Every structure is written in structure tokens, then in C-alpha cells.
Amino acid sequence: MSAGSSPSYVIIGSGVFGASTAxxxxxxxxxxxxxxxxxxxxxxxxxxxASWDWNKVVRADYADILYTKLALEAQALWRTDPIWKPFYHESGVVWISRTSFAKDVVANHAALGAGAKLGAYPVEEARKMYGGLLDGADYTGVQEVLVNRGSGWAEAKEALQSTIEAAMGLGVRYVTAEVTGVRLEGDGSRRQCRGVVTADGRTLSADRVVVCAGAYTPKLLVDSAPDWPDLHAGERILASGITEATAPLSHEDRPILDTMPVCCNVNPVERGEEVGCLPLPALHAFKCWGQVHFRNTITHPVTGQSLSAPPLKRDYAQWEVSPALRDDVQWALRSVFGDRKSNLAHLKMENHRICWDAWTPTEDFIVSPHSACDGLFIATCGSFHGFKFLPVIGKYVVAMLAGELDPVWREKWAWDRERPPVGRRGEFARHELKDWLSAGQDD
Ligand SMILES: Cc1cc2nc3c(=O)[nH]c(=O)nc-3n(C[C@H](O)[C@H](O)[C@H](O)COP(=O)(O)OP(=O)(O)OC[C@H]3O[C@@H](n4cnc5c(N)ncnc54)[C@H](O)[C@@H]3O)c2cc1C
Structure with a gap:
């Protein structure tokens, strides 16, 4: 870097974090x-x-007031900025949970002066909303349901592409290549990152490298320096996956797409996490995701250590979905729409896909300098909720790169931070992908 000029940057990964950063x-x-x-x-x-998808939920409905504020900032741009506005749809969100989630979200919005379009509703009232669409949902143990008419969803792949094209229009160079590792100099306890090396033999040199590689981040760091554990993510990041699929609607059911909200049900917790369903008008369908969160534990070929990584195929084997995982998404549909009352619960699903994300034990992102390596920065770990921040997350990454990130976020998103001994939700992603390769199972 010459005196007075900007440093050069290589960003690994053009998902939400990388595209927004660029x-x-x-x-x-x-x-x-x-x-x-x-x-x-x-x-x-x-x-x-993970950021490539037919659609994603865009909501500012968080029990954590910091993420509420961040999501409201993002949502303001989803509504108005020409880069994202064409892809945002404010359908409303219904969130069924046994916890105090509905009340907490309402309180956060009130505290931030943003609560006009949402409320915590008794179950009987919620059942009747949206023409009784969710009358048959599983409400076991639920006191109040969150309904936010100011939340919605986005056409994900289109919004992502629009962001990348806006960055390229301003001069960002896009390189299609597999990165095999970051290029390091030095061999002591502190090293310097100088760029990246690609599978086709190129070296992309830069003063600063920002790793936005999602679920692939832990393996990429081990591959970069197998003999230097200080570089590795260790317990900080877990690559984990969920199954999603689309459910095409019959001609007569299609008008539902014009009025239906995003529907999330956190109630059926026995297998893992919440399930959900959102409109996908482009395919005359719903998209749903399943409840089973899983990891894929591999043995690293050089170090012999165990770590979770997406399957080592070029496309993560994302379209190879076992019957057991197909059942999981089908079951999600029943949980959302009810087994008996609605024919929507029995739609035949297609386009099954496994979506891999980088998860942290507190579900906070990592947006931080790497503590052992100069010139290396990490900005990823959407933890299954990162997409909605597409319009703004890069602003925070740029602040981090300048050493100007707000101390509250600096602490929350640090590479080195206090971690609970197990995930906030107990045994997150306790399932192993290999145990779900069979032909259908109950659990
Ligand atoms: C099923 C599912 C549903 C979700 N739903 C929502 C939702 O409704 N709303 C929401 O807000 N969030 C949602 N999320 C979370 C959100 O999608 C992610 O948190 C976010 O997209 C992660 O962005 P990222 O940039 O960190 O990673 P990614 O989007 O995964 O991007 C990482 C990029 O790095 C590239 N890469 C990795 N390694 C290499 C390498 N070695 N060389 C070259 N390139 C590399 C990959 O090709 C990829 O393009 C969901 C996630 C899943 C899995």
C-alpha cells in the first residue's frame, strides 16, 4: 500500500456478507x-x-433489541432503495411461539418507536386472521401469537444479484474461482495475510482479506494453515444445514399467494428448531423449511481433526436430499397448516435443497479482525438469520475494517468472545447428516 492510497481488498464469498461488504x-x-x-x-x-434462494424472510421481529434496531435499519432500505425495493414484499409475518417472543418483540418495537403494525394476539384471535389460513396450525402451549403486518419477504437471489451488480457498477472486480486458502507470511505466533490462492493456480494479492465464506469458513481456515491452530475457528463456528423445498399450488389455491403472510411456527421443538412457510409467487408455490438442523462431521485430511463442513462436492451436494429429510419438510407444512383442516398440509413438495449456513453458539455474527493474523478479517456467520441485513451489514463491516465499529457490536461480533458451553438453544444441530440419509424416519 503506497502512502495516502486506500489498501487493496480481497473478499472471499459473494453471499449477503461479501456482497454487502463489497x-x-x-x-x-x-x-x-x-x-x-x-x-x-x-x-x-x-x-x-445460503444467500442464494428463491425467497427469504425479512423481518425486524427480534427478542434482542439490538438486532431489532439493525433489522429496522435494513428494512427501511428494503422499502425504499432501488437496489432492493423491487424484490421486497410486505406480506406480514405470523410467528407462533410458546415463549414470550410475541410480547418481547412488541416491547422492542415500542421502545424504538416503530410498533404501529404489530401486536401480540391471543390464539383464538390469531386463528381467524388471514381468512383463517392458520386455524389448523399447531398452537400447543402457545399464549400469544405475533402478527406483524410490517414484515415480509424478499426475492433472495435477485436481491443478492442486484447488490453485486451495484458493487460491480462502482468498480468492484468479480472473480469466479475456488479459493484454496489464504496466503500467509511469517511462521511465528503472529502472521500476516497477503491475499488468497485459488485452485486454478492464481494468487490474488491484497493488503486485506475479508473472509465471508459462510458454512465453508471453518474448513477454509484449516486448509489455509493446517499446522497453525491459532488460525482455526474451532468451537466458534459450526457449519450446519436445513432442508427446504417448494410446494406448488393448484390453480384454485393460488390466490392465497396474494394475501398470505410468512408463517413461522417455533412450537414443534422435538426435532430442532422452528419451521416456516412463505409465499413464492414466481413458482406459484410456497417455500418451506424443515425442523431438523444437522451438521456434517468430516475428518480433515491433513490434521485428522473432526469438523463440520458442507459435503465436499463442488455444489455441496445441496440437491441430493434423502427421503428422511424430504419427510422433514413435508412435516413442516403439516405443522404450519394443520393436518386435518387444510389440504395445503398435503401438497407434494419439489425442488428439495439443503441450505448450509455458518452458525455461532450465540447466533451473533462474526464481524471482526482475526486476532492472530494481521490483514485478515472475518465477516460471516449469519446463523440462519443473516439474509435480511443485506442492505446494511456491509456498512458495519466497513466500520470494523476502519476500527470504528460501535463497541456494543464490536464485543457481540468479536472473533474472540465468551461462548456458552453449549448453544443457546441447547444441543443445536445435534443431528448428523449421515443419520438422515435413510428412507424416512420419525426422528
Ligand atoms: C434454509 C435457510 C433459510 C434461511 N432463511 C432466512 C430468512 O428467511 N431470513 C434471513 O434473514 N436469513 C435466513 N437464513 C440465513 C441466511 O441465508 C444466511 O445467514 C446468510 O445468507 C449467510 O450469508 P453469508 O454471506 O455468510 O454466506 P453464504 O450466503 O453461504 O455465502 C458464502 C459464499 O462463499 C462462497 N465460498 C465459500 N468458500 C469458498 C471458497 N473456498 N472459494 C470461493 N468461494 C467460496 C460460497 O460459494 C458462497 O457464495 C436462512 C438460511 C438457511 C440455510
């Missing part, structure tokens, strides 16, 4: 040399990124 970086430093590198072309018909 856009905000080039806006903040128009003359900077910014390269965004991903194994998939930005306009490929399908990609492995």
Missing part, C-alpha cells in the same frame, strides 16, 4: 482496489450460497 466498501473508498471472489458466478442459475 458495495459499502467501494462506496466508502471509490478508488480502492476491491476484488470479490466466489466459486460461483454471480449470475449462475443456482449457487451454493
Amino acid at each position: 458495495l459499502h466498501l467501494i462506496r466508502a473508498h471509490p478508488d480502492a482496489d476491491v476484488t470479490l471472489v466466489d466459486r460461483d458466478a454471480h449470475d449462475a442459475p443456482t449457487r451454493v450460497a
